Amino acid sequence: MSQEKNTQDVFTAESALLFFKDNFKAPNQVMGDLVANLAIDHIAPNIVFDERLTQTIQDNTVNNISTTKGMVQKGELIVAKNDVIDEEIYQKLESYKATYDAQTKTIGSRALVYLGQVILVGFIVAILMSFLFLFRKDIFADNRQLSLILIVTTGMLLALTWAIKMEIPSLYYIPFCVVPIIIRILFDTRLALYLHMLVILIAGFFVANSFEFVFYQVTAGMVAIFSIKNFVKRERFLVSALFILLAYFVSFIGIALLREGSFREIEWLNFIPFVFSVLLSLLAYPLIYLFERIFGITSDVALIELTNTNNKLLRELAFKAPGTFQHSLQVANLAEAAIFKIGGNSVLVRAGALYHDIGKVDNPQYFIENQNTAVSPHDKLPYEQSAQIIIQHVHKGIEILRKNQIPEAIIDFIRTHHGNTRVDYFYQSFLKNTPEKFVDENIFRYPGPIPFSKETGVLMLADSVEAASRSLKNPDAQNINDIVERIINYKLEQNQLDDCDLTLKDIETIKLIFKTMLMSIYHVRIDYQQIL
Secondary structure, X not given: OOOOOOHHHOOOHHHHHHHHHHHOOOOOHHHHHHHHHHHHHHOOOOOOOOHHHHHHHHHHHHHOOOOOOOOOOOOOOOOOOOOOOOHHHHHHHHHHHHHHHHHHOOOOOHHHHHHHHHHHHHHHHHHHHHHHHHHOHHHHOOHHHHHHHHHHHHHHHHHHHHHHHHOOOOHHHOOOOHHHHHHHHHOOHHHHHHHHHHHHHHHHHHOOOHHHHHHHHHHHHHHHHHHOOOOOOOOHHHHXXXXXXXXXXXXXXXXXXXXXXOOOOOOHHHHHHHHHHHHHHOOHHHHHHHHHHHHOXXXXXXXXXXXXXXXXXXXXXXXXXXXXXXXXXXXXXXXXXXXXXXXXXXXXXXXXXXXXXXXXXXOHHHOHHHOOOOOOHHHHOOHHHHHHHHHHHHHHHHHHHHHOOOOHHHHHHHHHOOOOOEOHHHHHHHHHHOOOOOOOHHHHXXXXXXXXXXXXXXXXXXXXXXXXXXXXXXXXXXHHHHHHHHHHHHHHHOOOOOOOOOOHHXXXXXXXXXXXXXXXXXXXXXXHHHHO
């Protein structure tokens, strides 16, 4: 038999002896002292303290103590909307939060955790580099453009990291749509969508409800890219912001109904972070201007500014070389119409056309479109010198544009609009009038290079066709048809279009557009049967 008793109810050897002396009744003093001495010799503890067993029992007792209060069964409702939160419910919610945080936090070595993050980010960057190498080699080979892409991507991820450390109420305050907007305007749609997806995939590792977060941001980013497909007016930026807000709103309504199943249960205040995110996305506009200036990348917005005929350089061209200015306007119209039809950057080709002859402001009187008299200054010059003056307008144009910090994309049109063709008028005149002299053909040849894009190729054709059409004494349908065919076929024979992406189908389309527009310019009734 075993019993549990409190130690206060059990005698020690001393207390047992005192109790015995107080309660033992002896007949005399001698007998009492004798029995007391016998008690002292024979009283011994019959309960022994076992330190090891006691410690084991203590440890087991402590380990069996529950660290939580109460119990929540699977599927049990902890708290309903509009319920009063008492102490018990509050403790359950705190316990649930602690459990959730423990599951989402990483455990183990912090160094290995960082290593895992580095591996994931490095893998994403490797995928990006592979994409650029395979599909956008022009960007992969350009350190400036590559640096811009990495800066934009890294900047957004740093903003996310900062927001997590600052523990802002919602990560939806971060304007993730800034990335696709900037990349779309400075580069193209495909790269913008691809880069946005990579950024969101990385961000998804650091936010709760990852699927919901990815859905919000991917859909909003896609809408942002589509809404600025034709970004030719600045107000389009505000329209894009409204479309992004609408995309967030539709996603918010859908997800809220999926969760609550009722419009009345939707927490509309939770939509406020999305509004702030859209407002912050407007920061993309000054960032685009900053990146343009730093990295030398030209957006459509900058090109539109350059096509303004009140621009200082164009006003100077119109004043000093009015014939060249009118020629440039006509070339711009022809080239823009052609590139719009076959596919390409119509804003870029128009800007390039307006500036392609800017070098003629230096010696405008040496170019036939600016001569008002029958006497030409070339009549007093050797053919070689005249050819060099004509060729010089290419070098002078490049110098003027670089001095005025005009983008290299425009300068490319100056360099390529004559390719490496000869100044045939003076070359043939030299051969005819001085057959006995040795001729160095390079003196009469433009430095090149030949066009290397659709836009530069179309400009070369538009420039030559427009200039040649001005020499027609009788610009009827047949003559216009013949001169367009002759000029473009000559460029093909001279291999001037070998490096650009124009197909034979594109060239036939360009011919038709040039013929139609030139007939309209010269008020010729169009005979489509004859053109075709």
